[in-house]
Amino acid sequence: MLLCILSCGLSISVAADDITVIKADRVDTVTSGLIENGIIVIEDGRIKAIGNDVEIPETAGIIDAPDKTIFPGLVNPASRIGLSPPPSGGPASNPHYTVADELYPHQDAYKRILGAGFTTIGLVPGGNGAAGGFVSYGYRFGPSPPGTGITGQGLVVRPIGQKPEDMIMTESGFLMIGFQADDRTKKVIKDALESAKNKTSSTDPKVRPLVTALQGEMPTFIACGGPGAMLHLMKLLEPYDKMKLVLIAGSEKYRIASQLAEKKIPVILPAQIDFELFTRNRINPPKMLADAGVKIALRPKADSIAGHEDFLREIAELVKCGLDRDIAKKAITIRPAEILAVDYRLGSLEVGKDANLLMLSGDPLDVGTKIHMVMVEGKIVHKAP
Amino acid sequence: MDKKQMNCVAPVPYLALALFLMLMVSPLSADRPVAAIKGGDLYTITSGIIRNGTILIKDGKISRIGQNIEVPKNARVIDARGKVVMPGLVAATAEVGVSGSANINKIADSLDPFDYNVSLALASGITTAFVSRGRPPGSDPIAGTNAVIKTTYGDLDNMLLREPVAENVSLSRSLWMRKTNFLQNLRKARDYLQKLDADKGAPDKAKRPQEIKKPSGVDAYIRLLRRQLPARLSGTTAADILGTLELVDEFGIRIIIEDAIEGWIVAEEIAKRNVSVIITPRQKRRPNEDISGPSGSTLENAAILKKAGVKFAVVPPDASFTTWGVAGRDLMALPMEAAFAVSGGLDEQTALEAITITAAEIIGVADRVGSLQVGKDADIIILDGHPFHHKTFVELTLINGKILYDKKKSIYFSHITPDD
Numbered sequence: 001m002l003l004c005i006l007s008c009g010l011s012i013s014v015a016a017d018d019i020t021v022i023k024a025d026r027v028d029t030v031t032s033g034l035i036e037n038g039i040i041v042i043e044d045g046r047i048k049a050i051g052n053d054v055e056i057p058e059t060a061g062i063i064d065a066p067d068k069t070i071f072p073g074l075v076n077p078a079s080r081i082g083l084s085p086p087p088s089g090g091p092a093s094n095p096h097y098t099v100a101d102e103l104y105p106h107q108d109a110y111k112r113i114l115g116a117g118f119t120t121i122g123l124v125p126g127g128n129g130a131a132g133g134f135v136s137y138g139y140r141f142g143p144s145p146p147g148t149g150i151t152g153q154g155l156v157v158r159p160i161g162q163k164p165e166d167m168i169m170t171e172s173g174f175l176m177i178g179f180q181a182d183d184r185t186k187k188v189i190k191d192a193l194e195s196a197k198n199k200t201s202s203t204d205p206k207v208r209p210l211v212t213a214l215q216g217e218m219p220t221f222i223a224c225g226g227p228g229a230m231l232h233l234m235k236l237l238e239p240y241d242k243m244k245l246v247l248i249a250g251s252e253k254y255r256i257a258s259q260l261a262e263k264k265i266p267v268i269l270p271a272q273i274d275f276e277l278f279t280r281n282r283i284n285p286p287k288m289l290a291d292a293g294v295k296i297a298l299r300p301k302a303d304s305i306a307g308h309e310d311f312l313r314e315i316a317e318l319v320k321c322g323l324d325r326d327i328a329k330k331a332i333t334i335r336p337a338e339i340l341a342v343d344y345r346l347g348s349l350e351v352g353k354d355a356n357l358l359m360l361s362g363d364p365l366d367v368g369t370k371i372h373m374v375m376v377e378g379k380i381v382h383k384a385p
Numbered sequence: 386m387d388k389k390q391m392n393c394v395a396p397v398p399y400l401a402l403a404l405f406l407m408l409m410v411s412p413l414s415a416d417r418p419v420a421a422i423k424g425g426d427l428y429t430i431t432s433g434i435i436r437n438g439t440i441l442i443k444d445g446k447i448s449r450i451g452q453n454i455e456v457p458k459n460a461r462v463i464d465a466r467g468k469v470v471m472p473g474l475v476a477a478t479a480e481v482g483v484s485g486s487a488n489i490n491k492i493a494d495s496l497d498p499f500d501y502n503v504s505l506a507l508a509s510g511i512t513t514a515f516v517s518r519g520r521p522p523g524s525d526p527i528a529g530t531n532a533v534i535k536t537t538y539g540d541l542d543n544m545l546l547r548e549p550v551a552e553n554v555s556l557s558r559s560l561w562m563r564k565t566n567f568l569q570n571l572r573k574a575r576d577y578l579q580k581l582d583a584d585k586g587a588p589d590k591a592k593r594p595q596e597i598k599k600p601s602g603v604d605a606y607i608r609l610l611r612r613q614l615p616a617r618l619s620g621t622t623a624a625d626i627l628g629t630l631e632l633v634d635e636f637g638i639r640i641i642i643e644d645a646i647e648g649w650i651v652a653e654e655i656a657k658r659n660v661s662v663i664i665t666p667r668q669k670r671r672p673n674e675d676i677s678g679p680s681g682s683t684l685e686n687a688a689i690l691k692k693a694g695v696k697f698a699v700v701p702p703d704a705s706f707t708t709w710g711v712a713g714r715d716l717m718a719l720p721m722e723a724a725f726a727v728s729g730g731l732d733e734q735t736a737l738e739a740i741t742i743t744a745a746e747i748i749g750v751a752d753r754v755g756s757l758q759v760g761k762d763a764d765i766i767i768l769d770g771h772p773f774h775h776k777t778f779v780e781l782t783l784i785n786g787k788i789l790y791d792k793k794k795s796i797y798f799s800h801i802t803p804d805d
Contacts, residue, residue: 181484183494228484228497231541255499255539277501279796 019043019060020378024359026069030333031348040070042355045378050349063359068372071364072348073119073356074311077297077336078154078221078248078268080124081308082109090148091185093192095175095209097152099123103164110159110167113308115382117371119356120169120347121159122340124221124248125152125176148178149188153209154221156340160381170342174246175213179224181232193240216242219341221268223248227256234263246339248299251285252277257292266295266339271314271332273321286331287323296327297336316365325365354378418442419786421456425465425767430472430741431756440470442763445785450757463781465767471737472756473512473764473782474719475744477663477698478643480705481506481514481716482534482544489518492532492548498541505706506536507790508798509717510772510779512764513546513755515748517553517617524562526570527605529553531617533750535764537784550749551617551641552605556629571636574606615639615661615749621670623650623680633658641747645697646670649686650679652693661696661747666725668702687726691735698744699723699736724773737772769804776803 020042027038027050039056041049049055056062082104102125113121155173160166179185196202196210212218220243224230230247237243247253247260247267251274260267267289276283289296300307301314311332319328337347346354358364359373374382420442427438427450439456441449456462483489484497495518497503506514512535519529532548556564580597608614620626620642630651633640642648645662647670648655655662664686672681683689690697701722703715713721723736735743745755753762763786770777778798782790792798 181495181497182489183491184489186494225484226497226499228499228541231498232494232496235541252499276796281796 018045018378019048019057020063020355021056021060022063022065022070022357022359024065024068024070027349028069028071028329028364029349030072030329031350038070040349040355040357042375042378045355047349047351047353047355050351065359065372067361069360069362069364069369070349071358071360072333073346073358073374073376074117074332075120075122075297075336075340075347076113076118076299076308077122077246077339078124078299079121079303081113081121081303081305082107082159083123091188092148093150093188094152095150095192095207096205097125099125099153099155099157099173100164100168103157103167105161105163105167109305111382112305114159114374114376115371115384116305116308116311117358117374118159118308118311119358119374119376120337120340120342121157122154122174122221122336123157124154124223148180148185150192150210151176151178153218156342158376160376172209172212172218174219174221174340175209177220177222177233179222179229179233181225181229186232186236190236193237197240213243214240216244219244219246219339221246221248226250227253230256231259234259234265244341251283254283254285254288254292257289257294260289261293264295266297266335268297268299268336268339270301271298271311271318272301273317282321284318284321284323286318286328287321290323290327290331295335295338296331297339298328298331299336312364312369313367316367319365328365418461419463419763419783419788420460421462422465422470422765422767423456423462425468425470427757428469428471428737428772429757430737431758437466438470440757440763440765442783442786445763445787447757447759447761447763447765450759463767468780469768469771469777470757471766471768471772472741472754472761473766473784474510474740475698475742475748475750475755476506476511476514476700476704476716476719476740477744477748478700478704479506479511479514479516479716481511481516482536483516483518490530492516492518492530492534493545496534496541496544498537498539498544502706503536503538504790505717505797507538507782507784508779508792508795509706509719510766510768510782511716511719512536512766512782512784513745513748513750515550520553520555524560524566526556526563526567527552527554533748535754535784536789538789543785546750546753549614551615552609554616554618556618558625570603570606571610571632571638573600574603574610575636577603578607578610609638610636612637612639615641617641617643619643620662621646622673623647623678624676626651627654630654630658630660633660644668645690646682646686647680648695648697649683649689652690652695655690655695656693659696661698662690663698663700663747664690664726665700665702666722666729666731684725684729686729687736687739688730691731696743696747697739698747699726699739720772720777721775727773733773778803 022040024038027035035052037052039054153173154176156169157167196207199211202208202211213220224233245265247265249267249269274283274285286296300311315328319325334347337343346356355375355378357375358371360369362369372384422440424437427435438452439454481502482497482500483492483495489495515533517531530549531551531553533546533550534544535546537543609616616638620629621644640660642662645664646668648662666687668682670682699722701715706716719740723740727733727736742755745751754764765783766779767781768777769780780792
């Protein structure tokens with residue numbers, strides 16, 4: 001048995017047989033409310049039990065945190081963190097390109113964003129259409145695609161590990177479409193989808209991802225220019241009604257909020273208060289989209305280490321400016337998990353889910369709150385100094 | 386001078402009846418389509434000014450227009466008493482509503498209803514615009530595409546009016562191959578069409594010597610020769626314009642000449658061939674001392690063209706929209722440019738036509754827009770004064786009968802009230 005005392009005063013004892021129990025002042029499950037004086041039992045990396053009246057196994061290692069809040073690990077659904085800047089280029093269809101082939105696991109960036117509370121990342125592929133907004137600030141018009149067409153497959157990863165296999169969580173991630181409104185880009189996308197439309201399965205690595213996406217078994221992420229471009233793309237993709245579309249957007253997409261709500265297209269957008277175009281009028285695009293009935297997930301406004309470290313403060317700002325607190329909390333945990341189709345195993349604190357969680361000094365949306373400890377699948381991967 | 390008094394105002398008739406009808410009118414509801422515009426001075430453009438007139442709108446079209454028209458009960462009515470009501474302005478050249486790179490083949494695929502310029506066009510009273518894309522460098526004299534769009538902010542489905550409406554032609558003298566290629570291709574296409582015609586007339590099809598093959602790359606030239614589309618090209622100097630007119634003489638094609646600064650010098654020649662021009666009345670060009678005849682610009686350009694019988698549209702020096710910079714030089718002040726023509730001696734009516742119905746004719750959409758006439762699209766603007774007065778603002782802009790701009794709600798203009 002190992003016993004260590006952290007500088008912040010909480011005591012952690014880890015049992016040999018991998019059962020850990022966290023006792024905390026408050027456990028915010030996100031999906032099933034707040035549990036005061038909560039107990040979480042973790043076995044084999046998963047949450048075995050959660051509540052205030054939970055039996056604590058005798059052999060368990062106990063993490064006693066009487067003044068702390070437990071919150072699910074944060075999920076960034078669309079990022080290029082730790083990857084190279086993607087090349088630009090004209091419209092092309094390369095569904096076989098995958099993030100799996102361009103991972104660089106040994107990077108400080110992953111340790112740093114883990115420390116900022118991110119336990120799951122959706123990495124968008126290189127040669128992708130989403131890069132513009134990811135490299136720099138993606139606000140106003142949204143990520144403008146330097147490369148367009150079907151640009152590859154993204155992946156869901158944990159920001160830990162020595163090898164790509166350690167990072168990759170799921171075999172299939174999502175298909176990526178980079179779009180700008182012009183005849184050539186439309187043709188490339190349409191031709192690719194038509195070629196796979198009538199197939200039910202394929203072993204061809206250039207076709208299989210298209211078939212999976214067309215059948216809705218894997219989500220399709222979209223990055224496009226302004227809201228007008230999205231109207232073009234929605235029309236283009238109308239015949240493929242099984243596709244599960246997700247829009248990676250800039251702030252200006254609030255202008256088509258009603259159309260997105262009607263089509264039930266969830267939106268990933270930067271967490272930030274913005275200006276109405278060419279004015280000094282402040283707007284809260286996440287709130288505007290949420291009010292229109294669009295399912296939203298939030299990502300850091302800058303896809304950098306600093307952007308990830310500032311993330312919770314930006315969310316607090318959005319809530320201060322009117323975004324519903326509950327919607328905001330879901331938009332950084334369970335909603336991105338749903339969008340990435342991994343909500344069955346993460347995104348909230350529920351029995352059976354991975355023990356991906358943060359130990360916080362207070363409410364996650366209080367700007368004074370510190371992250372004391374980050375756990376991924378039952379393992380402590382970060383402790384505050 | 387009061388901006389409402391620029392034209393002599395006829396006594397307002399039937400005031401009592403108008404007031405009576407006002408009382409009958411139900412309150413405005415934002416959801417219902419506009420069914421009537423009542424009480425304004427209607428600048429119909431094609432049938433004079435109707436004082437205290439009424440326009441009825443049905444299914445996005447003008448269904449009735451005149452005085453003493455009964456407004457249906459419970460209709461949504463816009464009260465335009467004391468206002469000027471006229472057709473939405475037509476920009477014969479504009480940079481608006483198209484996204485993406487210059488190299489696109491189809492404007493319909495790149496329309497951007499959320500383009501910032503679209504919102505500024507509405508605020509400027511412009512509801513119809515000619516846009517053009519794709520002029521690659523090189524020796525091809527015909528390139529790219531063009532279209533006429535409506536500035537339906539936020540509404541992609543109703544944006545495109547027609548594409549294409551002309552062939553983008555460039556016969557730059559610095560790229561001499563362009564003119565050579567243009568003439569050679571026109572001749573190739575003409576030979577082909579003549580062979581087709583001869584073949585059609587031949588009595589015995591069996592005796593046909595061989596299949597008539599279409600030469601490659603002449604589709605655009607065939608459209609020109611069949612007069613399906615006009616050629617739209619630039620002709621700044623008198624010499625350029627005369628050179629262009631030769632094409633009409635030799636090939637019988639339709640032509641629209643842009644930038645016709647020296648049009649006044651050859652106005653009679655232009656008129657003889659029924660060629661339309663696009664001018665910018667305030668544009669300056671110094672006389673050329675090296676040539677024997679007259680040259681250079683004159684503010685009287687429009688007036689002289691009118692006298693000769695040339696059809697022309699007016700556009701400002703800058704085809705874009707800005708809320709900053711050199712104010713009044715861009716499409717936010719399109720009526721101002723027409724007013725320059727008036728200071729050069731043009732009558733007001735023709736100046737108004739040059740930014741409405743004549744512009745619509747030149748860009749090929751006069752069957753839909755450009756005047757207040759029964760059956761035309763209800764693209765209507767309501768102004769707080771005469772269109773040529775410098776204090777006049779657009780108060781409301783309607784396209785297909787829908788209010789798309791309301792100055793009272795505008796971020797940029799609601800606070801500006803020059804008469805207060």
